[in-house]
Amino acid sequence: MDKGLVILSYVFFTTGVVTASYQGYNFTDKDIRLIGGYSALEGRVEIRIHGVWGTMCSYGFDMNDANVLCRMLHMDLRSLDYYIDGRYGVGRGPIFYLHCSGSEQSINNCPRSQYNSSGCTHSNDIGLMCVGCQNATLETSHGLLEHVNITNFGDVYSGSCIHGLSSQEFMFTCTPLGGWIELINQCTNTVVRNIRLTGDYYMEGFVEVSVGDTWLPLCGYTTINRNIYYIDVSKANIVCSMIGKR
Numbered sequence: 001m002d003k004g005l006v007i008l009s010y011v012f013f014t015t016g017v018v019t020a021s022y023q024g025y026n027f028t029d030k031d032i033r034l035i036g037g038y039s040a041l042e043g044r045v046e047i048r049i050h051g052v053w054g055t056m057c058s059y060g061f062d063m064n065d066a067n068v069l070c071r072m073l074h075m076d077l078r079s080l081d082y083y084i085d086g087r088y089g090v091g092r093g094p095i096f097y098l099h100c101s102g103s104e105q106s107i108n109n110c111p112r113s114q115y116n117s118s119g120c121t122h123s124n125d126i127g128l129m130c131v132g133c134q135n136a137t138l139e140t141s142h143g144l145l146e147h148v149n150i151t152n153f154g155d156v157y158s159g160s161c162i163h164g165l166s167s168q169e170f171m172f173t174c175t176p177l178g179g180w181i182e183l184i185n186q187c188t189n190t191v192v193r194n195i196r197l198t199g200d201y202y203m204e205g206f207v208e209v210s211v212g213d214t215w216l217p218l219c220g221y222t223t224i225n226r227n228i229y230y231i232d233v234s235k236a237n238i239v240c241s242m243i244g245k246r
Contacts, residue, residue: 025074025132025150032072032107034128036088038147041077041155042129044088045069047096047107054094057120058084064102065110070130072106080145081138083127090122131155133174142170142187154179161187 027040034043045056056069066079097120100110129148133155138145143162148155154175161168171184198206208215
């Protein structure tokens with residue numbers, strides 16, 4: 001079977017790591033690398049200064065700094081998002097921080113300093129997702145983009161559906177010519193069919209909703225773009241009204 005067909009099948013049916021390389025990028029001999037992600041376009045930021053690899057601190061870090069780091073990785077890249085939640089693991093070595101304007105081609109053009117041991121720790125290491133697709137946006141109608149792979153057919157972006165089961169996924173690809181194509185959309189069957197309370201008394205209990213044929217607990221909060229949103233009294237009243245207990 002043709003190798004290209006095997007790769008294409010893999011892209012369409014799973015969000016696992018795709019090992020094929022897209023010739024639009026060259027990551028050799030760089031003083032920056034992204035570790036722990038699905039591809040070389042996402043992961044924990046590690047930079048090399050005077051031959052020593054270190055990490056980047058989240059203190060004072062913003063999207064301007066993120067864009068410069070992505071540009072160091074490849075001139076056509078920009079930052080889709082950065083992360084401070086340790087999702088890509090803990091790094092080692094010295095820890096640096098930046099304050100860039102966003103127009104610099106390299107961190108060598110930005111003010112830079114090393115934190116001492118009483119300042120930033122590796123628990124604050126920056127994670128990053130870089131993109132080369134000009135049509136890619138962090139927020140889609142299905143949810144937030146969470147991963148990016150590099151394939152012979154262009155960059156492939158994926159995420160979990162913002163409504164419905166956490167295992168439900170969506171996936172887009174960005175072709176070498178800049179096209180933005182939906183590959184997978186499992187987010188269509190996410191309508192809440194019913195709602196109930198599970199407890200010893202019919203007026204109280206944990207809230208569960210049915211999506212499709214599955215009953216699931218309702219989470220008390222969600223995080224979007226590093227902002228946390230909670231179920232408050234007004235939303236709780238809506239739940240009570242839906243089950244006729246208000």
